[in-house]
Structures are given as structure tokens and as C-alpha cells.
Amino acid sequence: MIVSPHIPVLPSEVIQLAKIGNPTWILDATAGEGGHSSLLLDTFPEANLVMVDRDAVMLERAKKTMEGRGKVFPIRSNFSEIDRECLEEIGCPGLDFVLIDLGVSLYHFLHSGRGFTLKQEEPLDMRLEPQIGNRTAADIVNFSSVLELKRIFQEYGEERWALRIANQIIETRKKKKFTQNQEIVKLVESSIPRKFWPKDTHPATRIFQALRIEVNQELEHAEKGIRNLSGLLQENGIMACISFHSLEDRIVKWTFRDLQASGSFTVLTKKPLIPTDAEIRQNRASRSAKLRGIQKNVPIMCEDEES
Structure with a gap:
């Protein structure tokens, strides 16, 4: 929020x-x-x-x-x-x-440039303490297993399409690692059938919430x-x-x-x-x-x- x-x-x-x-x-x-x-x-x-x-x-x-x-x-x-x-x-x-x-x-969403936002292109970071050097959101999507990604999306995002999105991430990163937030936005949009998109929020909102919670514990x-x-x-x-x-x-x-x-x-x-x-x-x-x-x-x- x-x-x-x-x-x-x-x-x-x-x-x-x-x-x-x-x-x-x-x-x-x-x-x-x-x-x-x-x-x-x-x-x-x-x-x-x-x-x-x-x-x-x-x-x-x-x-x-x-x-x-x-x-x-x-x-x-x-x-x-x-x-x-x-x-x-x-x-x-x-x-x-x-x-x-x-x-x-x-x-953080409008001015930090750390990839919290869904709206503009930014590095996929999401750290609240970037000076400490914790894992970034890019690290999580690029190096976590499919089961770990599923757990993060289900547990922290309560996302019903967690496994499907996790599988898409695994397949996509075989060709190219994720570096930008908009790459995740587009992947989620293509992973969830349009008729199941939420009415009041972007379909990637829960995934971004889950990644942010995981990055910052x-x-x-x-x-x-x-x-x-x-x-x-x-x-x-x-x-x-x-x-x-x-x-x-x-x-x-x-x-x-x-x-x-x-x-x-x-x-x-x-x-x-x-x-x-x-x-x-x-x-x-x-x-x-x-x-x-x-x-x-x-x-x-x-x-x-x-x-």
C-alpha cells in the first residue's frame, strides 16, 4: 500500500x-x-x-x-x-x-528509482536499504527455484496464479536475466488471462508486493x-x-x-x-x-x- x-x-x-x-x-x-x-x-x-x-x-x-x-x-x-x-x-x-x-x-514509488512502481521503467531493485547490499528483486527472480518463487508469490502476495507466473519466470530467464521492473509487469500481464485481471488494481500488484516484502523481510x-x-x-x-x-x-x-x-x-x-x-x-x-x-x-x- x-x-x-x-x-x-x-x-x-x-x-x-x-x-x-x-x-x-x-x-x-x-x-x-x-x-x-x-x-x-x-x-x-x-x-x-x-x-x-x-x-x-x-x-x-x-x-x-x-x-x-x-x-x-x-x-x-x-x-x-x-x-x-x-x-x-x-x-x-x-x-x-x-x-x-x-x-x-x-x-518510493514515484521518485526512488528502485523499481517499486508499475508505471515507469526502473531497475528491478526494491531495497529499502540499498546501501546494505541485500538481495534485490532481480536477484530473487533470477536465481530462486520455481518452488521458492511460488512460495513467495502465494505467501506474500496471496496470488492465485503464483505457480504459472513462477514457471514463466523460469522459462524467460533461460534466455535473458531480468533487470528491469517492466519486464516483470509484462510477464505477469501475459501469464494471467485477461478475464481474471483484478478490476481495481494492476494484475502485477500482488507480485510486486510479494517481491518487496521478500527483499526487505x-x-x-x-x-x-x-x-x-x-x-x-x-x-x-x-x-x-x-x-x-x-x-x-x-x-x-x-x-x-x-x-x-x-x-x-x-x-x-x-x-x-x-x-x-x-x-x-x-x-x-x-x-x-x-x-x-x-x-x-x-x-x-x-x-x-x-x-
Whole structure:
């Protein structure tokens, strides 16, 4: 799902959750272009804001959005790698509010030149951290087995034509390796019969989603990040997670339930909060967003029994 720049998704719902804890230390775990960061400091101008993004380009854009604002601490990192030591380095004793927005910025699709888009010719890359040297989308389609490609397309794209598309990729790459995003677009278009194309999206959308998730290990980092950051919350601290498709929402839902089962947290949203019709009209990218929240419990203090 593409998130429009500078238009934070579910703004009033995010603030509704944040106000429960009246936060002093806020962490925007996926800063993007700074939309939610700006919203949070507008609401809590005295708060300290930690902005995190794994993409150095995006973190710079977020910093520009936040120029001249109060106490802002940018950290280039995957949010799943933030730990107590990172916070201690900036003098943070613990977090009162954490926001994890699992959407992908519109910038990546329009301006990054990394092959996220379906619309223009770009290298088949899709890395959110190109400086690290992880496998690219081209590496995956050029060197994965047919069964591995099928698994990726089914598991991360929920694509019913996964095996057929995987077979087409194997046959095509025997003649020429894939290097450009449009080569995958055209292959998917030719692999799925026209009468089975989705009505509202391009037929290659699910395949591109699957490749992006596999390249960046997005679902693994989502669960790891939720668990790690939940451990950095202060008593009564709140974590809010925004997801944009069923795979992400499932991870948020079950990880929150697991944390609640431990006895240390309370799920605040029995059902996910979703955008209003008015918000969807203003920002179409919000239409599939779901927000869930969880709060760290205050420990119950028991007096020692007399011997």
C-alpha cells in the first residue's frame, strides 16, 4: 500500500491513542516523510520525538519536514533493531508512545528509482536499504527455484496464479536475466488471462508486493520490532500499529494478543480502527489502513506476607 506524503493516515485515531499516556518520549518507528512525526509534535509540543527510518533518504526527508521543531532525535535504523542502548545514547529513559506505520511512502514509488512502481521503467531493485547490499528483486527472480518463487508469490502476495507466473519466470530467464521492473509487469500481464485481471488494481500488484516484502523481510521485521519496542515502553506506555494489508494486520493482531497473554499488556482496540469515509475521500491511500493499539500494564504491587 502506498501512503501519500505529508498526509498522515488515521490522524485523529493515532492522537486518540497517544493522549491516553500524555507522552513525554515519543518514537515514530517508521518516519517516512515526517507526516505522523509532525502531527505528534503539533499535539505534544513539549515532548521528545525519536524519528527512526531504515532508509537514509527517507530519514533526511523527515528531518527536513521537522526542521525548526523541538527536541527531535533522528536515528537511521530498522525499527526492529532499536534497543535500550539506542535510547540511552539520547538520554531517553523509556518510551511513552510508539507509532509503527507499516505503509510504504509514495516517494518510493514515484521518485526512488528502485523499481517499486508499475508505471515507469526502473531497475528491478526494491531495497529499502540499498546501501546494505541485500538481495534485490532481480536477484530473487533470477536465481530462486520455481518452488521458492511460488512460495513467495502465494505467501506474500496471496496470488492465485503464483505457480504459472513462477514457471514463466523460469522459462524467460533461460534466455535473458531480468533487470528491469517492466519486464516483470509484462510477464505477469501475459501469464494471467485477461478475464481474471483484478478490476481495481494492476494484475502485477500482488507480485510486486510479494517481491518487496521478500527483499526487505518486512513481515519478520514487523513482528520483531513490535516485540522489541514493546519492551522499551514505560508503565502505561502505548504502542500503535498501522497496517495496510491482511498479512501485516494478522501479525499485529496476533503479536498483540500474545503480549496481552503474558499479563504485561492490555489490547486497547478490540477491533482495528479504520478511516472514515471523509478521510478516504481526502486521502485514497488510507482506504485499507487499520490501526491497533496496546498498553503496558502497571505492575500490581503486593505487600510481603508476614512470616
